[in-house]
Amino acid sequence: MPQSPTASVDDARPSGEVMPAPAGKPRKVPRVLVLGGGTVGLYSARRLRRRLGKREAAIVVVDPRPYMTYAPFLPEAAAGSIDPRNVVAPHRRALKGVDVLQGHVTHIEHANRRVQITPIEGEPYWVTYDHLVVGLGSVARTLPIPGLAEVAIGFKNVEEAIAVRNHVLGRIDVAASTWDPELRRRMLTFVFVGGGFAGVEALGEVEDMARYAVRKYKQIEQDELRFVLVEGSPRILPEVSEELGGYTLEQLRKRDIEIFLSTFLSSCVDGHIVLSNGTEFDAETVVWTAGVKANPVLQESDLPLDKMGRVICNAELQVTTEDGTVVADAWSAGDCAAVPDLYNPGKFCPPNAQHALRQGNHIGDNLAVVLRSGRPTPYKHKNVGAVASLGMYKGVAQMFGRIKVRGFLAWVLHRTYHVFAMPTFNRKLRIAAGWTGSVLLRREVVALGSLHDPRAEFRAASVPPKPKVEQSAQGTAPTDGTAAAPSLPPSKAEKGSPAEKGDAHAS
Numbered sequence: 001m002p003q004s005p006t007a008s009v010d011d012a013r014p015s016g017e018v019m020p021a022p023a024g025k026p027r028k029v030p031r032v033l034v035l036g037g038g039t040v041g042l043y044s045a046r047r048l049r050r051r052l053g054k055r056e057a058a059i060v061v062v063d064p065r066p067y068m069t070y071a072p073f074l075p076e077a078a079a080g081s082i083d084p085r086n087v088v089a090p091h092r093r094a095l096k097g098v099d100v101l102q103g104h105v106t107h108i109e110h111a112n113r114r115v116q117i118t119p120i121e122g123e124p125y126w127v128t129y130d131h132l133v134v135g136l137g138s139v140a141r142t143l144p145i146p147g148l149a150e151v152a153i154g155f156k157n158v159e160e161a162i163a164v165r166n167h168v169l170g171r172i173d174v175a176a177s178t179w180d181p182e183l184r185r186r187m188l189t190f191v192f193v194g195g196g197f198a199g200v201e202a203l204g205e206v207e208d209m210a211r212y213a214v215r216k217y218k219q220i221e222q223d224e225l226r227f228v229l230v231e232g233s234p235r236i237l238p239e240v241s242e243e244l245g246g247y248t249l250e251q252l253r254k255r256d257i258e259i260f261l262s263t264f265l266s267s268c269v270d271g272h273i274v275l276s277n278g279t280e281f282d283a284e285t286v287v288w289t290a291g292v293k294a295n296p297v298l299q300e301s302d303l304p305l306d307k308m309g310r311v312i313c314n315a316e317l318q319v320t321t322e323d324g325t326v327v328a329d330a331w332s333a334g335d336c337a338a339v340p341d342l343y344n345p346g347k348f349c350p351p352n353a354q355h356a357l358r359q360g361n362h363i364g365d366n367l368a369v370v371l372r373s374g375r376p377t378p379y380k381h382k383n384v385g386a387v388a389s390l391g392m393y394k395g396v397a398q399m400f401g402r403i404k405v406r407g408f409l410a411w412v413l414h415r416t417y418h419v420f421a422m423p424t425f426n427r428k429l430r431i432a433a434g435w436t437g438s439v440l441l442r443r444e445v446v447a448l449g450s451l452h453d454p455r456a457e458f459r460a461a462s463v464p465p466k467p468k469v470e471q472s473a474q475g476t477a478p479t480d481g482t483a484a485a486p487s488l489p490p491s492k493a494e495k496g497s498p499a500e501k502g503d504a505h506a507s
């Protein structure tokens with residue numbers, strides 16, 4: 001039988017009233033339900049457990065994945081600079097003393113203090129709580145572009161980063177054994193949509209990895225690789241100054257990366273790319289990094305949301321109504337929350353790991369204070385800067401809004417900052433060891449595309465053999481069991497001028 005929720009603590013600040021919680025028999029130990037095991041969820045649960053003993057609060061975290069993904073390291077995972085397993089923090093290792101439920105949150109009824117959870121297998125069930133922390137994060141913000149859902153790969157989680165890596169290296173492998181010039185050109189064209197941090201870092205790291213890999217292929221020239229960035233705004237990296245954004249643009253173009261600004265992807269049906277400026281070409285790789293939106297499951301809740309679908313919050317990270325009335329026992333932060341930025345009045349904290357990490361800790365501190373009948377404090381954080389990696393030994397950084405760093409030093413700052421932000425000492429050590437190994441032994445560029453469908457070969461082997469069909473005298477296939485050997489694609493030494501490449505590949 002579900003337990004009755006507790007009456008709320010009047011923790012409102014003088015500026016707003018508190019919506020009363022439903023009366024009921026209190027639990028012996030209040031239950032804190034944390035929705036989402038990402039940065040906000042993991043850090044808030046960890047901080048709350050450190051502040052309160054097990055007799056003061058029972059903490060439950062709900063997430064469909066058994067780990068937290070540290071998103072800033074996804075580009076390096078896609079490039080093979082970091083083992084993908086090391087950019088995630090397993091919940092059961094990082095959340096000691098916290099209960100973890102694996103499943104999707106499908107409905108939130110805060111008025112009744114209960115949440116519906118749909119497990120990976122089995123029937124949905126309801127979990128009651130006394131205090132709610134909403135850290136459901138965000139999902140990729142897609143558009144109704146023809147072909148996008150069928151062709152593109154996202155870049156929001158570690159599975160997608162691995163898929164991008166294996167797909168790019170796999171296309172290079174196949175192209176090296178392909179002599180059709182049009183098909184070859186299509187395979188070696190890689191399109192990234194979105195010029196923010198995620199898109200630029202992913203493009204920079206993957207392009208750097210691909211060019212390193214091609215050095216091992218005699219059949220492929222460097223100039224056959226084509227990387228394209230499509231950005232709808234007139235500049236890239238809006239998170240840094242125009243000077244650093246311009247520097248990044250210049251560096252990417254020096255690497256022969258085509259960049260289309262103020263341009264949108266209009267269609268990508270069957271890999272035929274059509275841009276809003278009229279440019280058309282074919283590509284087998286489209287990576288979508290054009291922004292995020294709040295988790296849509298929030299629409300299935302009675303929590304107050306803004307026009308962008310985010311939970312409305314005050315500076316104390318408490319959920320509020322539009323008029324500022326505090327919703328009792330509800331907290332939120334991160335990508336799915338509209339948190340006021342006290343250092344920039346009238347604006348909200350940007351959806352990045354820097355704020356999510358600190359907001360998660362702040363919720364833990366505030367909730368611990370409230371459970372001990374204290375008053376919460378406002379979240380205030382001045383942006384310490386932004387760092388971006390553009391490939392091995394290349395990067396840009398803007399520290400404290402004034403200090404601008406480029407090149408190798410910026411790359412070092414990027415790695416240093418994020419390895420310290422990565423949760424658990426275990427993961428910090430593994431990442432540092434992986435970097436050391438890459439320097440000494442060079443990075444691996446092996447495609448493991450079969451990982452995404454490991455049973456494909458077994459299914460093919462399990463199909464009964466087809467009955468033999470007698471070949472007619474006019475047939476092209478030999479009847480003696482032998483097969484004509486196909487001509488091999490040309491090596492670099494056999495290639496001539498660019499005008500001659502098409503004839504060589506077609507031979």
